[in-house]
Amino acid sequence: MKLIYSLLFIFCGLAITSAQKTYTVQGTVQDFHDKTMLENAVVKIGEFSTRTDKTGKFSFKQIPAGQYKLVAKHPDCNDYAENVGVTQDVHLTITLEHHVNEIQSVTVHGNHKSNGSMVVKTLDRSEIEKNSTENLGNLLKNISGVSGLKTGNNIVKPVIHGLYGSRISIVNNGVRMAEQEWGVEHAPNIDVNNFQHIDVIKGA
Structure with a gap:
């Protein structure tokens, strides 16, 4: 009986120790x-x-x-x-994941007055063909005032006078590209060989 009681006490002690872990x-x-x-x-x-x-x-x-x-x-x-x-x-x-709060659409009417500071630089088809293996970010670095933010071998976001990402609007045939809203690891998903010319508008 003493041996049985001793074993019971040992098992009870182990159970209490485990419960307190x-x-x-x-x-x-x-x-x-x-x-x-x-x-x-x-x-x-x-x-x-x-x-x-x-x-x-x-x-x-x-x-x-x-x-x-x-x-x-x-x-x-x-x-x-x-x-x-x-x-x-x-x-x-x-x-x-951040989500965008939906709001009711807002229509703004106004007249644009040119301040004379808008500058347009164009890369024509010949310039594009010379750099056909480059992505958009690297290609645009050929324009004065444009640099690139590189975060990978083929990940380059255009930088215009220090602005990049959502501060720069990239429009492809009238459609605004959403990649600029994402993080620095997302470059514009554009094949430069699909275009006859590429315009960079500063001060728009």
Whole structure:
């Protein structure tokens, strides 16, 4: 009987130790498109809640083992949710995608007055054919005042007098190209060989 009682006490002690075991759940929250770390995002796991720091990091300590629903939120982003099983220390990388709030259409009427500062530079067909293997960003660097922001072997965003991305409008046969709104890793998806000429308008 003493041996049985001793074994029971040992098993009970192991069960209590296991029940008290806790783990750390940590990770980062970043933008889906350009991988920018998001500060002040709200992260919840079960009944616990915290916010990310300036580097997009969050951490929960002493989380008991179990199954939890993890939710991450940030202004102007779609909410993120997943089920997380905690049986050991967990590290997560969470990506949130920004969404555009829809508003009612607004029509603006006015008269454009030229200030005389608008400059148009044109690359004709012969110039395009000489540089047929180049992408748009590299091709436009042949124009004075235009440079390129290079983030990869073939990823170049045009830069005009220090402006790039959404500050520059690229129009292809009357259709505005959306790639300029995305991160620096997205170059304009345009084949320069499809055009007879390319116009760069400064000061428009």
